[in-house]
Amino acid sequence: MAGQSQILRQILQSDRCVVVLHGPAAAGKTTAGLEFYRHYQRPGEGSACLMIAPNIQAIGYLKRSILKSSPGGAVMSPAVTSFSAVAAKILGACSVKSQSLPTYRRRLLLRQILDDMKCSIGLPALWAVADAPGLIVALDRTIAELKRAAVDPESLSAVIGPARSAEPDKIRDLLQIYRRYQERMQAANRHDVEGQLWLARDCLRDGEAKTNEQVGLGGVSAVVVDGFLDFTPTQLEMLVLLARRVDKLAITLPYTHDGRGRLWQWTNRSLDRMRHAFAADLDEIACPPSEDAKPEIQPLQPLWEKVFNIDAKCQQGQSLPAELHLTAASGIDAEVASAARRIKRLLADGCRAGQIAVLARSMDAYSPIIQQIFAEHEIPISPRTESLTDVSIIRFVLDVASLSPEFEFQNVLRIIKSSYFLPSALGAFDAATVTTAEAVIRQGNVLLGRQAYDDAVGRMARAAKMATEQADGNIEES
Incomplete structure (x- = not known):
């Protein structure tokens, strides 16, 4: 045990098969996860630990960190991957033939479904906007979100219930589109990312009697999951099934008991869901913040605390700078409409249109809405085709x-x-x-x-x- 950190010793000494490391940022959770990964390193053979990260940036960072800490300056096939890659490996080992469908193919399929429905059963609520820019993207994202929440067409239908009136209902139109989307995908034996996770979960659940080698997890005796704020129901089910196949499952989660309940609302919910899913198999280890990691007070620290510390109570006499206005809006339309009203006031006060810049996270999503709402407010715009980051x-x-x-x-x-x-x-x-x-x-x-x-x-x-x-x-x- 020499040379091991206190957190790693706590993980290894825990009598539970699942350990959650929770703490604030810079508390050493990822460092402990990497140390846990290296504990299972086998000379010349790689690691018996599988590390799961949320995206390609996190995967790249973890691989570089593993390489940096390697004594020989080289690492043999670092086992750092994503849920979707784990799912693909499980499906391959279980001989489940499934072809993934890229984004543009999914959206072409949705376009075909919309065109077919317009000519057959119709779209009572969405017919008027069936050809509107952005609808296909919105449908693709909505269906992906439903599938991430493990809501299939039958579950959605049960939630909606019977129609209460003959009035057009966009939710029922969405249900019909979603149902046809699933039928077409299954008929062609094709799946999106979420669909492949469903299949992999089913393979693990139906193949509990199979060995790790038979489900594509040969040589894996531990799993560490780092960088997630939340897990979809399917991901959490996969973790529960993986925990039954390995000696230890370690999960990092940004959360701490510091009185800021609203700040940690989502990760607190994630922790509660893990407590329910793993039950008596779960152990929790708190990672206290490092004294060395505390940032120095910056000139904008008071503003940062006031704007982003949503649990802090506004002290009397404090206010935002006159130049800064914050808006809370429920959705993109309301957000753009609020910005349009603010711009209209600036124009009325004598500001010229060319002096106002409107920045958005993604012009693919925002551009059609900005053009529509700004036109309604009679605000002239000169759209830039170039992204700011370009x-x-x-x-x-x-x-x-x-x-x-x-x-x-x-x-x-x-x-x-x-x-x-x-x-x-x-x-x-x-x-x-x-x-x-x-x-x-x-x-x-x-x-x-x-x-x-x-x-x-x-x-x-x-x-x-x-x-x-x-x-x-x-x-x-x-």
């Missing part, structure tokens, strides 16, 4: 802002090779410094971490010194 100077600023203390080599290279980067702004540096830094990263095989940069510089300095001494020796001999 503007080179903005992209450079975002790269600088996202540079972590670990100095990942991709981020560093993007910054120092940008034409907007000015070395002299950081001190007595010039273009030669940038060239040297790039050489250190590329020739020194630096991934991330200050120590890795120090080590690479040391190796290159020693190599340069030896080369110089060798050259001097050759000159003297000649």
Whole structure:
């Protein structure tokens, strides 16, 4: 047990097969998860622990962290993956033939279903907007959300119940579209991501008598799940079934008892669901915040506390800056309408239209709604086809802002090779410094971490010194 952290010892010593590590940000949950993963590392064979992360960015970060901590600077097939990849592996091992359907194919299928329904049974509520931009995207996202919540067409029909009137009902139109979507997918033996998770869950549930090798989990004796705020019902069911097949299942969750109930509302709900799902098999380990991780008070800290600490009570005399207005809206339409009203007041006060910029998270979703609602408010707009993140100077600023203390080599290279980067702004540096830094990263095989940069510089300095001494020796001999 030498060299193990206190949290890892608690995980390994727990008599429960499922352990939840919960704590605030920077409390060491991911670090403990990585240490748990390395505990199952087998020399020359990889790890007997499977690590599940929510997205490709988290998977990449975890793989780099595993590589960084490897004594030999190399890792054999790090077992870091996603739920969808685990599902695909289970389906393959169980000989379930299922072809995944990409996003554009799903949306083409929905377009065909809408066109067919318009010509046959009709769409009483959605007929008028059946050809409207954005409807197919909205339907695709709604169906995906229903499937993530494990709501199939029959369950949705039971919730809706019998029609109470002859008036058009968009929920019933959605039910008919969803039902036909499922029928077409099943007839073609194709599945979306959520559908494949359903199939994998069924394979695990129906194959409890099978060995791990027979369900695609050969060699796996532990599982760690990191980076999730919540789990869909299907994901949680898969975790319950996986826990029965491994020695230990560890899950990290951002949550702590600090009096901010609303802040932790969703992760608290996730923890309650896990308590119900795993019951007596669950153990909880609290990860206290690290003193070293506490950020210094910044100039905007009071504003941050007031805007984002939704549990804090407004103290008398405090108010937001006059230039800042916050709006709470239930949905995109209400959000855009609120922004339109604010812009209309600015225009009435003498502000010119060209002086107002409207930024949105995704123009695919917002653009049609902005155009419609702004037209209703008689607000002239000049839409930009270019995303803000595609503007080179903005992209450079975002790269600088996202540079972590670990100095990942991709981020560093993007910054120092940008034409907007000015070395002299950081001190007595010039273009030669940038060239040297790039050489250190590329020739020194630096991934991330200050120590890795120090080590690479040391190796290159020693190599340069030896080369110089060798050259001097050759000159003297000649």
